[in-house]
Amino acid sequence: MQSFDLIVLGSGPAGQRAAIQAAKLRKRVAIVEKGHELGGVCINTGTIPSKTLREAVLHLSGLRHRSMYGGSYQTKREITVQDLLFRCEHVIRRERDVIRAQLQRNGVRLFEGVARFLHPHAVAVDDGFNTTELEAPHIVIAVGTTPGMPPGVVVDHQTVLSSDDILSLPRLPRTLTVVGAGIIGLEYATMFSALGVAVTLVERRNEILEMVDRELVDALTYLSRERGMTLRLGEEVATVSVSAGGDGVVVMKSGKRFATEMILVSAGRQGATAALRLENAGLAADERGRLPVDGVYRTEVPHIYAVGDVIGFPSLASTSAEQGRLAACNIFGEPLPEISGLFPYGIYSIPEIAWVGSNESELTANAIPFETGVARYKEIARGQIIGDSEGLLKILFHIETRKVLGVWVLGSQATELVHIGQAVMAFDGTLDYFVNAVFNYPTLAECYKVAALHGMNKVRGLLGSSAELPDPPGNVLGSAT
DSSP states (O other): OEEOSEEEEOOSHHHHHHHHHHHHTTOOEEEEESSSSTTHHHHHTSHHHHHHHHHHHHHHHOGGGHHHHOTTOOSOSSOOHHHHHHHHHHHHHHHHHHHHHHHHHTTOEEEESEEEEEETTEEEEEOSSOEEEEEOSEEEEOOOEEEOOOTTOOOOSSSEEEGGGGGGOSSOOSEEEEEOOSHHHHHHHHHHHHTTOEEEEEESSSSSOTTSOHHHHHHHHHHHHHTTOEEEETOOEEEEEEOTTSOEEEEETTSOEEEESEEEEOOOEEESOGGGOGGGGTOOOOTTSOOOOOTTSBOSSTTEEEOGGGGOTTOOHHHHHHHHHHHHHHHTTOOOOOOOSOOOEEEOSSSOEEEEEOOHHHHHHTTOOEEEEEEEGGGSHHHHHHTOOSOEEEEEEETTTOBEEEEEEESTTHHHHHHHHHHHHHTTOBHHHHHHOOOOSSOTTHHHHHHHHHHHHHHHHHHOTTOOOOOOGGGTTOOOO
């Protein structure tokens, strides 16, 4: 039995950050990874490969430049799976090497194999040949998730796929049906559609992306249909099967049925806790394999913590990493403030979507008087330069105080641009800041100023065009007068 101060189960963003933070506090740390590839789902099958694949799609398809060079422009006439995955494999290898070097540099011991609890303070790690037993006064569970499957759907990894199978596609299909229009399903649906694949997106709800501002969803839906995507909303899949010829057959509960070359099932994620023998630690997961935790990520067993996707919302690589860091600090008596609720979201569809703060529906439901200011990329010189005429940036602000309540972006670099809004909102900033700020020209960041001026003109319209705008309370981050 080998002894440590902390055992971390999982080497994704949450586990990696917890292990390194504990090592920085001069603790003896072991990290267990069930596979032979460090980084968990984030590096190997999820965040990093899917976003790298997206960049390859944009480059090779020429989609990013068609408005400048013509609708038929593309950099490669016949795009293969090997073309798309070449860069993915390079980036994945590089990220694994970075993580391994960080763990070694900080003295974290790595154990490869499947972990299971022996009792609340000990785990056994089985690498397929030998079993190693580890013990520690504290344990962090950061095992992440696996693809969820709806009842009656069997994945054969050839015709019926999960999101984990994308990196081992034998070929590009001519037709693809994506079951589930959540974030992962939508991202892959728009990627394959951009490659010219005839994509059908099936979603049992009547709307996609219910948490996203409707104006952005409407724009994304329109653009997706323009590229030939078929959206079957309010439809639920009854069965999927494979025909004698090898094609997939999708049967809806409404009685509709159709053939498709491949089926991608994207029905959420399941906590990867099945093999952990949680009962030996005094723990139990919910029906989706997730673990409940308190505000400092303690489970029901006080010395065992859980972080990352295995605890559910928000299930973002960025927040998971921060959860791991905070958990380690709390374990060893260096508590830090909780993660601010003001964190950014990003959907890497084509085009991408990002936001921070509230949407219009939430503000309306809470009876908060707000107004919006909108800037469209086609109005911005940088938008013309990069050939993005569909993008937009929207600022939501309080009519009376002019405090920024939310920022929504659709288009190129949306997931980068949103951080400007996040920083201003973190300091309770007002629309006035963006009105008075000077942005580099030509940049997409200039959208903030254009949107703010648009919003401020609406406020002036309420007061009368000649009225002088009052300073916001406290004159936060500038004045518009």
